[in-house]
Amino acid sequence: MIQRSEPRASPIGRVVATEQKPATPHQFHFWTATETSIGIGAIVKVDEGGRGKGEGGRVVYGVVTDGFAYSDLATPLHDVIGAEGDPARAGEAPAVRQEIRLWTAAVLRQMPEEPLQPVPLGEVHVATDADVALALRMDAYLHSAQPTAIPVGLYTSGGLEAPVYLDADFLLGPEAAHLNISGVSGLATKTSAVEFLLGGIFQHFPVHRGRVAAVCFNVKGPDLLFLDQAGSLDSDDRRRYERLGIPPTPFERVHYYAPFKADGVNLNTLRTHPDLTGAVEPLVWGLTEVLDFAEVLLNRDDIDAKADAFIDFLSDRVVRRDFDDGFGDTHHVETFADLERLFRSIFDGLENTARGDIWRTHHIATIRKVRNRLGNVSTRCKGLVTDDGPASDLPWGRFEDRAVYVLDVANVDPLGQDLVFARVVSKLREHLERRDLGVDAVVVFVDELNKYAPADGPDSYVKKMLLDISERGRYLGLVLFGAEQFRSQVHRRVVGNAGTQVFGRMDADELATPGYQVLSPAIKIKLATLPVGELMVRHPHFTQPIFIRFPRPPVLRGRDGVERFPPAEDRPFEDAVVLQLTRLDPKVRPNQVKDLIAGRDDRDVRRALGAVRRERPRDVFALFRKRLGTRVAADGPRDAAAVAPLDPIAEEPY
Amino acid sequence: MSDRREWLSRLYAEGVTPASFVPDASLGRRVDLDAALEPGAGVELLEDLELLVHPISRTEPPPGLAFLDGIQQWKVIGYDGVAPIALAHVAAAVRRLGPDRRAVTAASASRGLVLAPEPTWTPERRGIVAASGLEAVPVPAAPDQPAAAIEALRRAVHHERQSIEKRLGEAAVAELDPGQWLVVDGQLSVSATLARHPRTVGVIKSHGAQFLEGRHLERALTVPASHRTTVFRVLGGHGRTAVTSWYVRLWPWEGHDLHYGLLRVETRDSDTAIAQASTIAGWLVALRAPLAAPDARFDRLLYPIHDVETYLRSRAPGEVAGSTAGRLPRTGT
Numbered sequence: 007m008i009q010r011s012e013p014r015a016s017p018i019g020r021v022v023a024t025e026q027k028p029a030t031p032h033q034f035h036f037w038t039a040t041e042t043s044i045g046i047g048a049i050v051k052v053d054e055g056g057r058g059k060g061e062g063g064r065v066v067y068g069v070v071t072d073g074f075a076y077s078d079l080a081t082p083l084h085d086v087i088g089a090e091g092d093p094a095r096a097g098e099a100p101a102v103r104q105e106i107r108l109w110t111a112a113v114l115r116q117m118p119e120e121p122l123q124p125v126p127l128g129e130v131h132v133a134t135d136a137d138v139a140l141a142l143r144m145d146a147y148l149h150s151a152q153p154t155a156i157p158v159g160l161y162t163s164g165g166l167e168a169p170v171y172l173d174a175d176f177l178l179g180p181e182a183a184h185l186n187i188s189g190v191s192g193l194a195t196k197t198s199a200v201e202f203l204l205g206g207i208f209q210h211f212p213v214h215r216g217r218v219a220a221v222c223f224n225v226k227g228p229d230l231l232f233l234d235q236a237g238s239l240d241s242d243d244r245r246r247y248e249r250l251g252i253p254p255t256p257f258e259r260v261h262y263y264a265p266f267k268a269d270g271v272n273l274n275t276l277r278t279h280p281d282l283t284g285a286v287e288p289l290v291w292g293l294t295e296v297l298d299f300a301e302v303l304l305n306r307d308d309i310d311a312k313a314d315a316f317i318d319f320l321s322d323r324v325v326r327r328d329f330d331d332g333f334g335d336t337h338h339v340e341t342f343a344d345l346e347r348l349f350r351s352i353f354d355g356l357e358n359t360a361r362g363d364i365w366r367t368h369h370i371a372t373i374r375k376v377r378n379r380l381g382n383v384s385t386r387c388k389g390l391v392t393d394d395g396p397a398s399d400l401p402w403g404r405f406e407d408r409a410v411y412v413l414d415v416a417n418v419d420p421l422g423q424d425l426v427f428a429r430v431v432s433k434l435r436e437h438l439e440r441r442d443l444g445v446d447a448v449v450v451f452v453d454e455l456n457k458y459a460p461a462d463g464p465d466s467y468v469k470k471m472l473l474d475i476s477e478r479g480r481y482l483g484l485v486l487f488g489a490e491q492f493r494s495q496v497h498r499r500v501v502g503n504a505g506t507q508v509f510g511r512m513d514a515d516e517l518a519t520p521g522y523q524v525l526s527p528a529i530k531i532k533l534a535t536l537p538v539g540e541l542m543v544r545h546p547h548f549t550q551p552i553f554i555r556f557p558r559p560p561v562l563r564g565r566d567g568v569e570r571f572p573p574a575e576d577r578p579f580e581d582a583v584v585l586q587l588t589r590l591d592p593k594v595r596p597n598q599v600k601d602l603i604a605g606r607d608d609r610d611v612r613r614a615l616g617a618v619r620r621e622r623p624r625d626v627f628a629l630f631r632k633r634l635g636t637r638v639a640a641d642g643p644r645d646a647a648a649v650a651p652l653d654p655i656a657e658e659p660y
Numbered sequence: 661m662s663d664r665r666e667w668l669s670r671l672y673a674e675g676v677t678p679a680s681f682v683p684d685a686s687l688g689r690r691v692d693l694d695a696a697l698e699p700g701a702g703v704e705l706l707e708d709l710e711l712l713v714h715p716i717s718r719t720e721p722p723p724g725l726a727f728l729d730g731i732q733q734w735k736v737i738g739y740d741g742v743a744p745i746a747l748a749h750v751a752a753a754v755r756r757l758g759p760d761r762r763a764v765t766a767a768s769a770s771r772g773l774v775l776a777p778e779p780t781w782t783p784e785r786r787g788i789v790a791a792s793g794l795e796a797v798p799v800p801a802a803p804d805q806p807a808a809a810i811e812a813l814r815r816a817v818h819h820e821r822q823s824i825e826k827r828l829g830e831a832a833v834a835e836l837d838p839g840q841w842l843v844v845d846g847q848l849s850v851s852a853t854l855a856r857h858p859r860t861v862g863v864i865k866s867h868g869a870q871f872l873e874g875r876h877l878e879r880a881l882t883v884p885a886s887h888r889t890t891v892f893r894v895l896g897g898h899g900r901t902a903v904t905s906w907y908v909r910l911w912p913w914e915g916h917d918l919h920y921g922l923l924r925v926e927t928r929d930s931d932t933a934i935a936q937a938s939t940i941a942g943w944l945v946a947l948r949a950p951l952a953a954p955d956a957r958f959d960r961l962l963y964p965i966h967d968v969e970t971y972l973r974s975r976a977p978g979e980v981a982g983s984t985a986g987r988l989p990r991t992g993t
Contacts, residue, residue, distance in 0.1 A: 078970070080954035088949035099949040100721045101964050102761045 019130035034125035043164030047553035067141030068111030159554030182505030183480030189510025201559035216446030217407035232567030259409035265390035271582035279571035405444035447483035591626035667792035719942025730825035743803035855901035862926035904933035
């Protein structure tokens, strides 16, 4: 992957040291010709050269962090005098002043590393491919017996394009983990970089390190909805892919999940074009999936100790088991509808038996409060949370190696987004702890960390989860790839625990915050003007930030995707049901389905559809018909199966 | 001179008392020792009946203009009894303005010297100096008169600098392409080759030797800025080649000094000298910029000459300059 060292080239500069600007073990200065190919971020090599005294042989690698140009002009007034006050005449002088290009470089590596000494006043050379590998200490994981190198981009300077690799052990654990990427919005850098990097991980993650998958939360627009479709690449991009050893192909295995819209049959996603082969699976959860994450759905004011205790009671003693309500009825609670029936039974029982306000040590006010809040969940997260019927979930335990699981929650209520994130991450964690997820490591990509893990504001469940991943995920193989516009506004422990930090173009105000004090003014200027496709990377093996260029990801960008595959219009209920069944089994005849569901209650149809989706039978239509049951003539008013809408002001004083 | 410690130690072991004394004006700037006119020297007006002033206008210098200058650095490194022994570095360089108007070195030469009164040089000391790669230079001076000996050493260093400068200048003019000119910092008349070359210009910044007198001298020393004087012939006198000369003022002197911005220029003594005078003066006016500041002589020092000095000083061995900012107060004899 790395080319061998080229024949010794002419030096491009020479280290200089004065009392005012000495060379130190961590920094040095050198001058170059005024016309030089190097600039801020360039990697250089200082060769001591020996001098015939036996002390030579030391090689120091550095990265340029600042640059200065000046002439022998002592004061600007001398220039004014020389030009007799006329700026036009200054350019007419027959001679020009001697001037200097003086550069400051931060030491990347000294060889040998001990004893650590000031940088020798030697020749400065531009780094070759092999030098870049040594300077960034990539040799340890690039040329080892079991390489763990993941390409992250190309270091480019003066015509050189040298691959830069991250160490998988420090990107995906267990040594360090997590990646954080910052940058202003609208430059298609953050998402593109993560897509490119995921492609590199899938191609280069060593087999001996196990299986790896990615879970991406699509939180805005169509950003991540076309990862399986090829995007356009120019010849430069293709050359870069070749240099990095990554085939420029879209992801082979991508699984999309999205909740339903409120109608319960049309999916709430922009990936609905009929030509797209990769279908979007519904993401639907019921009471049992949601109850464990009640803390996500209920804010701090809702959850007091009493309500918390009652929810625990429901979770431990009631849900998914036969439960005697104490008034003569036995309940088996699986859905919100079942739970509502239990609540009504309790209220009726307390009223009819005049046993006061306490049921099983829980005050009726607490019970009403929990009923109220849980009831609202299925209303606010309609389409994601179902009142009744089976859930449709990620394939826990059957995650595929090098597959991407995209959860499209862009159009979901923020509460629903929080619920999806909390539950998915918790389940990932559970399965990774038990080592039964199907893969050994999962990359979780979360955009908009400013929103989910803000530095200020109250502690939310999601923030706690992100902190938990950041601090403990690497032991499990649960890796957070987070992105945000303003790094300074993300919780310090979330960004601080990211072993690899990536920066795109930064806002000048952001660069003025204390977190960037370690960067030189020149580096900040470069960051503020970074073109699309360039990044600054910090990685545990790199002692200084490195600028790299990465090719466009080989996938269709979200904006291009919706243009090429415009979202389909929402289908009428019958057509949507037909579509879902035919996706499961193309042999299903639409008219047969329409005849079957004509005049049937939508809730019954959705329930039957959910059951078919979950069981994936060989004969889809047969099971659908069986689950739907036979038509029974109504013989009177029927109890509402769903949670009755609540008027929190009129009915509930809690 | 890289093994300075070794050869100095051996020299000191030979009975030399260590010393470190940097005489005034020995760190690169030249001392004009030709202040006095030589016997037989004189002037002859060529252009006008009496010395007048002529306005000049800025003229673009020819491409490839080259500049010759030299430096001398020396310090006393020891005493044999009271006889001083000095280490000296003399160097000269020719730097030419390129198409990008930046100066690049066309030729350079340097010498490392150890100078001492003749009686001081024993065969052993000569051997030690020769082994170090330096040149031993016996100076005719009385070893028992240190003040006179130091003055003799100073003149010897000056002579060696002039010698290397002359040699380099003569080599440089031999390689000048047609149309190229060489500007020499100082008198052309020190070298017959330089003085007779059609495209050499001597630029003299110090005016110790006055060739004129009376109202002619007054007009020469009060010539206004961007004016030159009448061209006159400087008769060579003993050992010198005759040249044509004139004064030119680069900057207004009012409010400063009579010599402020005043140059005396020498060119070959030829029929074309009068015709060329205003053109060459126009070049020099153009060469006022960039200013040679912060050099104190910036009013007369052309930037390319300053550049040659800077170049030579940057290449001079640091040990000759010595420590001029020692912790102890500097003393001298």
